[in-house]
Amino acid sequence: xxxxxxxxxxxxxxxxxxxxxxxxxxxxxxxxxxxxxxxxxxxxxxxxxxxxxxxxxxxxxxxxxxxxxxxxxxxxxxxxxxxxxxxxxxxxxxxxxxxxxxxxxxxxxxxxxxxxxxxxxxxxxxxxxxxxxxxxxxxxxxxxxxxxxxxxxxxxxxxxxxxxxxxxxxxxxxxxxxxxxxxxxxxxxxxxxxxxxxxxxxxxxxxxxxxxxxxxxxxxxxxxxxxxxxxxxxxxxxxxxxxxxxxxxxxxxxxxxxxxxxxxxxxxxxxxxxxxxxxxxxxxxxxxxxxxxxxxxxxxxxxxxxxxxxxxxxxxxxxxxxxxxxxxxxxxxxxxxxxxxxxxxxxxxxxxxxxxxxxxxxxxxxxxxxxxxxxxxxxxxxxxxxxxxxxxxxxxxxxxxxxxxxxxxxxxxxxxxxxxxxxxxxxxxxxxxxxxxxxxxxxxxxxxxxxxxxxxxx
Amino acid sequence: xxxxxxxxxxxxxxxxxxxxxxxxxxxxxxxxxxxxxxxxxxxxxxxxxxxxxxxxxxxxxxxxxxxxxxxxxxxxxxxxxxxxxxxxxxxxxxxxxxxxxxxxxxxxxxxxxxxxxxxxxxxxxxxxxxxxx
Numbered sequence: 001x002x003x004x005x006x007x008x009x010x011x012x013x014x015x016x017x018x019x020x021x022x023x024x025x026x027x028x029x030x031x032x033x034x035x036x037x038x039x040x041x042x043x044x045x046x047x048x049x050x051x052x053x054x055x056x057x058x059x060x061x062x063x064x065x066x067x068x069x070x071x072x073x074x075x076x077x078x079x080x081x082x083x084x085x086x087x088x089x090x091x092x093x094x095x096x097x098x099x100x101x102x103x104x105x106x107x108x109x110x111x112x113x114x115x116x117x118x119x120x121x122x123x124x125x126x127x128x129x130x131x132x133x134x135x136x137x138x139x140x141x142x143x144x145x146x147x148x149x150x151x152x153x154x155x156x157x158x159x160x161x162x163x164x165x166x167x168x169x170x171x172x173x174x175x176x177x178x179x180x181x182x183x184x185x186x187x188x189x190x191x192x193x194x195x196x197x198x199x200x201x202x203x204x205x206x207x208x209x210x211x212x213x214x215x216x217x218x219x220x221x222x223x224x225x226x227x228x229x230x231x232x233x234x235x236x237x238x239x240x241x242x243x244x245x246x247x248x249x250x251x252x253x254x255x256x257x258x259x260x261x262x263x264x265x266x267x268x269x270x271x272x273x274x275x276x277x278x279x280x281x282x283x284x285x286x287x288x289x290x291x292x293x294x295x296x297x298x299x300x301x302x303x304x305x306x307x308x309x310x311x312x313x314x315x316x317x318x319x320x321x322x323x324x325x326x327x328x329x330x331x332x333x334x335x336x337x338x339x340x341x342x343x344x345x346x347x348x349x350x351x352x353x354x355x356x357x358x359x360x361x362x363x364x365x366x367x368x369x370x371x372x373x374x375x376x377x378x379x380x381x382x383x384x385x386x387x388x389x390x391x392x393x394x395x396x397x398x399x400x401x402x403x404x405x406x407x408x409x410x411x412x413x414x415x416x417x418x419x420x421x422x423x424x425x426x427x428x429x430x431x432x433x434x435x436x437x438x439x440x441x442x443x444x445x446x447x448x449x450x451x452x453x454x455x456x457x458x
Numbered sequence: 459x460x461x462x463x464x465x466x467x468x469x470x471x472x473x474x475x476x477x478x479x480x481x482x483x484x485x486x487x488x489x490x491x492x493x494x495x496x497x498x499x500x501x502x503x504x505x506x507x508x509x510x511x512x513x514x515x516x517x518x519x520x521x522x523x524x525x526x527x528x529x530x531x532x533x534x535x536x537x538x539x540x541x542x543x544x545x546x547x548x549x550x551x552x553x554x555x556x557x558x559x560x561x562x563x564x565x566x567x568x569x570x571x572x573x574x575x576x577x578x579x580x581x582x583x584x585x586x587x588x589x590x591x
Contacts, residue, residue, distance in 0.1 A: 113566050407562060412566055
């Protein structure tokens with residue numbers, strides 16, 4: 001970490017180990033008129049944390065903030081609540097600053113890696129127009145939610161004449177289904193028929209909005225609305241329990257929503273997804289899925305769950321509600337991205353209901369392979385990603401899969417070290433999400449699990 | 459104890475739901491504990507067994523910390539005990555967590571706590587230098 005500057009006294013004396021620091025970028029060549037900074041707080045009290053994260057982010061800006069992106073871990077739910085977190089931010093943030101954000105499982109920035117706290121990235125620039133939007137009920141009607149948000153963005157940017165277009169989409173990710181009579185479980189192998197389970201799952205998904213995020217559907221709809229934009233996206237989370245997550249839009253706390261930040265600017269940027277998963281020799285055909293391709297019912301013409309066990313030579317005990325995520329994170333199902341058979345993207349099996357495998361990404365392509373990865377290749381995905389960018393970034397936003405954080409553990413500091421080496425004193429914010437994506441007109445949509453997704457401005 | 463900055467770091471760790479107990483310790487000695495009410499009640503039944511096992515682990519730590527032993531852990535019944543060693547010493551930050559906790563997320567905050575404690579113990583030295591050497 002470089003050139004960290006001490007701030008004056010904290011808001012009040014509290015039992016915390018807050019990083020009272022701010023990093024600001026100096027204008028890079030070609031980015032005159034663009035300032036960015038990262039703020040953070042480790043305070044426990046939601047209001048105090050909100051104030052501090054805003055204060056540490058904006059105090060180094062010379063101009064007024066053009067937008068403010070806020071991420072926090074779920075802990076503030078118990079320490080004042082997210083409304084208080086936002087109230088704290090607005091105690092400090094200039095009125096009318098566009099603010100978006102949500103809850104994440106963790107984050108890295110110029111200061112370190114954290115799974116508790118709040119962080120923000122703020123940008124001030126005279127060379128961009130900004131609009132924010134939101135749409136509700138993403139799990140029930142993703143198309144409608146996307147259009148609600150898209151309309152607000154279109155209206156907000158309609159007079160902008162800048163050529164380069166960027167969209168950040170923050171979408172409520174999957175929440176554990178709450179199935180009547182059964183409750184919240186990832187693995188239900190017996191006691192009730194698969195057909196009945198899937199019906200009850202549908203009730204949970206559409207009525208209670210507890211189920212898959214359907215964030216891939218939201219993103220596809222946003223692409224239809226903005227085909228010439230570059231996009232970065234990720235799903236909001238809690239601390240791995242998958243029970244609840246929240247989105248922030250100005251001073252409002254939302255659930256089951258998409259929040260978008262639209263930017264038209266004269267500055268340059270690009271987006272890129274890398275995951276570095278390795279294909280195993282276990283190939284198979286997905287022969288029956290749900291209508292949306294998200295639920296795999298049959299593999300090789302046989303009931304999916306039993307056939308998966310046979311292919312992987314796993315004992316039945318591996319299908320265990322307590323340890324399932326730890327198992328599946330290392331062996332996601334590879335599916336052809338945009339139907340390109342040489343480009344397999346990982347999707348995680350988030351639930352096993354009877355013989356059906358529940359995934360978070362819909363795919364109707366029958367060809368599939370098991371993928372796998374280790375720690376070294378998780379890190380190499382970062383090198384593979386950053387190598388394509390210029391050496392002098394202005395700032396970066398990175399949507400990284402929570403599975404990367406959960407499997408690397410404290411090894412995530414190796415990620416932070418790599419990012420610090422690349423960004424040097426330029427602000428960056430990597431937020432850990434579920435269901436992350438990038439889109440560009442040239443590269444198309446990459447919506448996968450277990451990936452590293454960058455949007456870097458220069 | 460309340461004014462001990464290391465105890466304050468431990469207080470923060472203990473606020474995390476899945477940290478059932480934490481301390482800075484070495485063989486046969488707990489040097490610093492959280493300043494508040496101590497450990498969470500879930501640990502009480504198994505504490506004697508864990509404490510005995512910890513002392514054996516500290517034997518290994520004292521033998522190998524000088525050559526770069528950084529972390530250790532063991533599982534006893536339904537609990538896991540994580541040791542984050544302070545480089546070149548016989549001391550470690552220790553936490554007891556449920557066996558099925560989301561250990562990846564907890565490890566990040568364990569590492570942050572270790573770094574904070576190292577800063578307190580070595581105020582003039584860059585934490586990264588201490589961790590990486």
